[in-house]
Amino acid sequence: MTAKPTPLTNHPTGVALLRDPALNRSTAFTEAEREKFGLVGLLPDRVEDEEVRLQRVLVQLDYKPTDLERYIFLSSLRDNDETLYFKALMSDPARFLPLVYTPTVGEACQKFDQILRRPAGVYLSITRKGQLRDLLRNWPHKDVRFIVVTDGERILGLGDLGINGMGIPIGKLALYTACAGVPPKVTLPITLDVGTNNEALIKHPLYLGLRQPRITGAEYDEFIDEFIMAVQDVFPRACIQFEDFALPHAAPILARYRDKVCCFNDDIQGTAAVALAGLIAASKIVDGALKDQRFLFLGAGTAATGIAALLAKALEQDGLSAAEAKRRCWLFDIGGLIQSKREGLTLFQQPFAHEHAPLDNFTAAIEVLKPTAIIGVSGVGKAFDRTVIETMAKLNERPIIFPYSNPTSHSECTAEEAYRWTDGRAVFASGSPFQPVYLGDKTFLPSQGNNVYIFPAVGMAIYATEAARVTDEMFIVAARALAEQVTPAQIATGLIYPPQSMILDVSLNVARAVARYIFDHGLAGVPTPDDLAAYMAEKVYRPAYRPLA
Structure with a gap:
């Protein structure tokens, strides 16, 4: 029998096609594709659809004994079939993002x-x-x-x-x-x-x-x-x-x-924006506006100064003077309170070095400064100890407690500690995920202030608009758009961020808000579309196998 000639294509064929993760679809190749691209005999005979292949991924994932093994498996899946990898991730974000x-x-x-x-x-x-x-x-x-x-x-x-x-x-x-x-x-x-x-x-x-x-x-x-x-x-x-x-x-x-x-730093601006969004939503729970709050940071590095700087800009937008906006933000690190007479401060700490007597104890700083919110970006696990949290609860009916350090072992406190030591009154968000907390007959759903709510959405806006620069104002727009999507029902359960199961819709809403800002302020590299929503929708990647030429 005469061998079939190799087809003329603009992509690999045979084994080389199966080894190209962007094109490979393994058992989802149709019978016609197998014939055309020299795949007959290189795959089992059965042709499967995407849903069957996804179910196999879920079964294989369940066989793995640890999350690290699941990470390795998913990495290998991406190396083999990029479309199936993203189909899995987008099928259940709340399950896959932590992996x-x-x-x-x-x-x-x-x-x-x-x-x-x-x-x-x-x-x-x-x-x-x-x-x-x-x-x-x-x-x-x-x-x-x-x-x-x-x-x-x-x-x-x-x-x-x-x-x-x-x-x-x-x-x-x-x-x-x-x-x-x-x-x-x-x-x-x-x-x-x-x-x-x-x-x-x-x-x-x-x-x-x-x-x-x-x-x-x-x-x-x-x-x-x-x-x-x-x-x-x-x-x-x-x-x-x-x-x-x-x-x-x-x-x-x-x-x-x-x-x-065109650049940004996610540790500075992304972290700042997700924190700002959480603080805006938290302010609704404590029956006040963002400009009514006072903030004390544990940590004075890039994350803390980045959050404080963006927060101060947002407070200015809400009507405070620049000086008063900055004075709502205090920093505390291993050397104690960041204050005006302290030496060796970085350029980025100096705007928040207010006049004050030195303080070298964080609990004492809470008692003196009376913050409504404490934000942990120290990387020191358990730094929000019982004394710290009980002091916040004594000063505030609904203390805002944000232990943002990652990974979980470095979180300044756990969700259970925050809720238990405040008798369930804490407004809580963390950088790492925590399971629901059961206290008496109440169930608390801890929020995760994950940058994932911000940087992908800002990225999609930049991709769609071809913006040449990234500004802090874009991140404030993103933060406000994110906070607006937290529903009253979610707030009632203690959530201050939308569920991660909704992340794609949430991100696209944020992206549209940022894109609108980019177009309105003349920062885009492409003409303003007549229908922004339709224009953005056309840009979105959806994981699906497409016909090969």
Whole structure:
């Protein structure tokens, strides 16, 4: 029998097609496709639809004994069938998001060099300085719109993980798609390898990064600058999201480039926006407006100063003077209260260094400053101890308690502690997920102030509008749009964020609000559409197998 000629196509055929995660659909290939693309005999005879394939994923997932094993399985699924991977994530976001991102991604990053199957993204080593443009050109997709980049120095609350931090850009970009419909083909995870100060990693036989101390100073700054400029040359329409850079670098990098290129820092602006949204919703529960609240932060790093800065801008929009808006925000760290006479403050702490006597005890600071809300961004687990929470409950009928540090082990308190020590009066949100709390005959549903409510939606707005810059005002718009979607019924149960099961619809609503702001303020790179909702809907990625030519 004469062999059939290889068909003329614009994509691989045969085994090569089955190994292309963007095109592979395994047993969902139709009989005609199997004949046309040389797949007969390479697959079981049965043709399955997408729903059957999804059910198999769920069954296989249930066989896995730990969340880390589920993370590894889902990573392998993405390497094999990208469409099915996103179909799974978007089928049940509340179940899958904790598996592909926090809290599971923390353990995955700690063991990234041990669980690596197939490398993803681009690794840029400082030893390749001067070659970054060429390395970026090795990426097969040329129309990259979003880059999430880390140097691995401050991964979640886990510290310096070197290039093991690559799990963060990979996970973040998966959420761009799963939560807001940004097409995966326009995303690119990048890790900058400038060494690590983690001695255990340097000595670990499987560590994949440079085995040397971190490069700092002028050489580091030059490397960052080359990276930023290389992106402008190779991917001129890309927005850069900085992720998990340490305090000495995070805010200065953002300040240096935010007015020059399309970029933002999720740890600063994304965290700030989701916190702002939670505080707006929480204010409704305590029968007051946002401008009526007083805020005390435990932690004075990039997250704290970022939240405080965005919060102050929102308070100004609500009618407070700039000085009064800033004075509603107080910071406290390992050195005590941030106050005007304290030395060694960073440029970003200084706006919140108000005149006050020194205080070196957080509970004492609560008693003196009388905040209505405490926000934990310290990375210190259990820092909101019983004394702290009971003091807040003594001063406030409905104390707002936000332990935002990740992962769960670094949360300043648990949901149960917050509710139990306030007799159920706490208005609670955390950075990590907690299970419902049962106190007497009442059930409390803890809210998770996860950045996933913000950065994918802002990303979709930037993608749709081709905005050339990202502003703080976009994040305030996003925060207000998110808070507006919390229903009275949800607030009645204690929720201050919409359920994650609704994340796609919620994100698209936020994205439309941000896009409208971008168009209205002349920040878009494309003409204003006649029907914004229809225009945005056309941009949304939906995971479905499409006919192959």
